[in-house]
Amino acid sequence: MTSDARVVVIGAGLAGIALARRLGELGVSALVVGEEEHPPYNRVLLAEVLAGRYAPEVIALPGTGVETVRARITGIDRDARRLRCADGGGIGYGTLVLATGSNPVLPPLRGLFTTRDRLPEGVHAFRTMDDCLGLARAVRPGVRAVVIGGGLLGVSAARALAARGAQVVLAQQSERLMERQLDPLSSGLVRRHLAGLGVEIHTETRVRDVRCPEGAVRSVELADGYRLDTDLVVLACGVRPRTGLAEDAGLDVRTGVLVDEELRTSDPRVHAIGDCAEHDGTVYGLAAPALEQAEVLAGLLSGADATARYTGTRSLTRLTLAGTGTGTGTGTPPAAGSLIGTGPPAGPGETAGHRATLDLAAFGDPETRPGDDVVQLADATRGTYRKVVVREDRVVGGVLVGELGTVGALARAWEGAEPLPDGTPLLHLLTNDGGS
DSSP states (O other): TTTTTEEEEEOHHHHHHHHHHHHHTTOOOOOEEEOSSSSOGGGGGGGHTTSSOOGGGGBBOOTTTTTEOOOEEEEEETTEEEETTTSOOEEOOSSEOOOOEEOOOOOOOOOOOOTTTTTTTTTOOOOOHHHHHHHHHHHOOEEEEEEEEEEHHHHHHHHHHHHOEEEEEOOOOSTTTTTTOOOOHHHHHHHHHHHHHTTEOOSOOOEEEEEGGGBBOEEEEETTEEEEEOOOEOSSSSSEEEOHHHHHTOOOOOOSSSEOOTOOSSTTTTTEEEEEEETTTTTTOOHHHHHHHHHHHHHHSSSOOOOOOOOOOOOOEEEEEEESSSSSSSSOOOOOOOOOOOOOOOOOTTTTTTTTTTEEEEEEEEEEEOOOOOEEEEEEETTEOOOOEEEEEEEEEEEEOOOOOOOOHHHHHHHTOOOOOOOHHHHHHHHOTTOO
């Protein structure tokens, strides 16, 4: 394929590799341009690498037949349909796909930057394989670590560090952990689980200062003046779409790069998928939407499905909090795009609330409104919790902790957005697995 006709994808993450692989299956070759030195990998599983559960090569993305090149793209010449590279070279394209992902949010803390765009020694973001390997080299039993941020990423980082024997403190500004996915009770179970692994948790607290004398972190100061001595700081304060190339090229950008149902940007020769794309006011930042967008776009670009349209994804968040590494680093990861690793069952005498692994799943909106029907089943002894919210005879959200036997049936009911059959006992939703 000539350079003026080929598909070029910027970004060798899950979205970009999935698109190129699917295009190849449909008879269309694509060139994937990535800037990391590591082979493409499943970013969702970085915490498992940090915990010692998987070796880095285990989470490599299957890319058989995908042509990749390592280069840092510095600009897009839309008129010439050519990418500018940092080394002075260029790459021509016929159709361009932005799969540039997202960047970690670095909070505006005093003392955070010793020099421009460089973090002090001992302070780590947690977004790339290099971040993960740098943290893994720094962690040893007894090392003191502060994780700033108690969302999905912060919780994953905290339990991974604890699995490596670190003394971990997690600082969360809001009132509970993983507040975007979990309701108060399920969040409390996650907190209990982390505490059982030795993680010290501070909620409703703000970090205001990172003390780095001589360029190396020594302590973190909270807004109330309390100081935490530490050897490591992990910044897990969220991510934002990586849109710099799109903005510089004059494409329409809001939070992410704006795309329509065909995942086209304001330039019909340029598309965007994954974390960097904003569709109908939503930036998803999850694996499942990225994979669905890649599938739709592959159908369109190949002509295999000219009527394909992306209308949004109703995403299920699934996570396994594994308290200890396997010790081998050679475990089998979940399929690319899955947000869950299958944890081991409770052993003899163990309960879900006190074992090293905690499974959870959340979907939709688990918070209730007046008039909603809510069913909850909780077992404090076993540390399990199940909740489903029904609004106008439709499942609109739910959360399960410790026991995921019914998650398949619940997810199907939620994704279908269809009214429940007349007379369906609501308790049945939490006790019947629907054959899953």
